[in-house]
Amino acid sequence: MDTPSPYPFDRLRTEATAVLAATGLVAADAVTLAEPKANVPADLAFPVFAAAKVAGVAPPVFARQIADAVTLAPDSLLATVEAAGGFVNFAVRPEAFASAVLESVAARVDSYGEDKTIGAGDTVIVEYSSPNIAKKLHVGSLRTTVIGHSLYLILKALGYTVVGDNHLGDWGTQFGYILAAIHDNNLAPWDDPDPVAALMKIYADINTAAETDPTIKDAARAWFRKLEEGDPWARETWGRIITLSLAEFEKTYSRLDITFDTQVGESFFEPVLDAVIQEAVDKGVAMVEPGGPVAIDFDDKLPSCLLRKTDGGTLYQTRDLATLLYRWNEYHPARNIYVVGAEQRLHFQQVFEIARRMGYAEIADRSVHIPFGMVTKADGDRFRTRKGEVIFADEILDEAAVRAEAVMREQIAGGRSEVSESEITGVSEILGIGAVIYSDLYQGTDRNIAFDWDKMLALNGNTATYNQYMYARCRSILRKAGETGNANATLLMEPEEQAVLKQLARLPQSVRDAGDKFSPAIVAEWTYTLAKEFGRFYDKCPVLTAPIEELKAARLALVAATAQGLKNGLALLGIRVPERM
């Protein structure tokens, strides 16, 4: 168990590379293998185009020469090799492959799919969720939370030491508004049954008032200055607001099974901001302008930006720069990842560029912004928070569970579900939350998403529910089977069986690709394809009533491996699986 044997597809690649190199026609380091398209009856392909060019031979001819020269060992996982156009195609030996895949899953269980060698010894920071204090999590915060959490899990599976950082928006002029309102009107939001809702109302109200009363903006700035200067009442009140907000966030995070390794908010960096600005000025990166503001000019490369306001206050840019430098000193991370909305692209370009110019090229180069499109109203317009056009994360999770429960009750009434009354609430939560998470992960894009209840909470097609249903089916079969004898995997020769096995074998590479491209959608696509292949197998290949006992045992092993694969894949997305539904 200490050093698990290589994954089947890795063995295939190693073997294919070796036999290709052994022909003497192509060097091992010139071999790049690809997965053939679905319509090609092969499992691994070597496109010879580049090598053919070097050899000065036409690709189809070269492919044939290579294929003719390859010899496969009798005990190889590879069964055949043949030329097809400019490709040399390999096909697996199905019996040997089946055994290898099932053994691989059985040996690793919950860690099947992981490859800790990729990131061993490296630290990666993932900044995600990062909500603003005194607000509730909403549709938008849900996206960064869900995407970031999955990335966190995927990178962990790849062996990185991952630091999940909830970079709280706990500093800034907006606190000036809230403090001013609380102070001047002698408010006590902490006495409200829903304190964060009270805070949101306070903020909304004073913003509305500020539209007609310009003195409010000045008062707000003054209060934020007091906060920065350490005014006792301002500090204490600010602290209370943070405590209330964190408690509110925690409710949602616990429903989503999310924890953070650290929650250093923007305020954490406040004591070092002056020094950071000074360093930028000293290094000639930033300039103090007449009147006091500190600005950075990027020539024609990027629009200029500010590190210090005319009133002496700092900005988001200043705090993010300080955060970046802090992370470099503290962690020396291999990657510093920001899961933040696409609208902040320029912001991060600027922050990274400032760091580079200040002499911190290493961290600048290792920092990466993972942008995502915003969630808009159905008509494509943005949600206007001030107009009360918000949809809160908890509302979504609640509605999702309600819908899941309604469908489940229908199924139970129709005699199509084994879920008992006492399990309904728990299973509804797993299904509902899974649906929400999956809808944010199954397609990776930085296009905007128009919010749509039905789409977000869909239960069939490419959804979490479908994946979970296939898992529940697996579990149901395994429960009914009870104890079984040893499985002879070499009996799994049906196309549906082989298709499930091949998809199972692809998990490790999907996880690597997902980590490489910072894309949970790659894992989501893998789980869905596995679920779909299992659906076909389920339809065509009876397990419990298999014609012979030995085949039944083999199929049961395949079902168990599929369940494990679905569970592991969904776990990397942050989605749980129900034993029955």
Added chain:
RNA sequence: GCGCCCGUAGCUCAGCGGAUAGAGCAAGGGAUUUCUACUCCCUUGGCCGGGGGUUCGAUUCCCUCCGGGCGCGCCA
């Protein structure tokens, strides 16, 4: 005005230098008195936004135009 992102089937999206461009939804047809039908199968549906170029080969790379989105110091 400048910069960035996006434009692939009616809709939502994969694919991003290679083999007949793939899924889901929607629409239409079929299977099954089930190992849970939240299922399975089939059909319809694409000048991969337009036009140039690079390449043996372009949905994929470059240029340009069109359409949509986002952003462009003293909010975050």
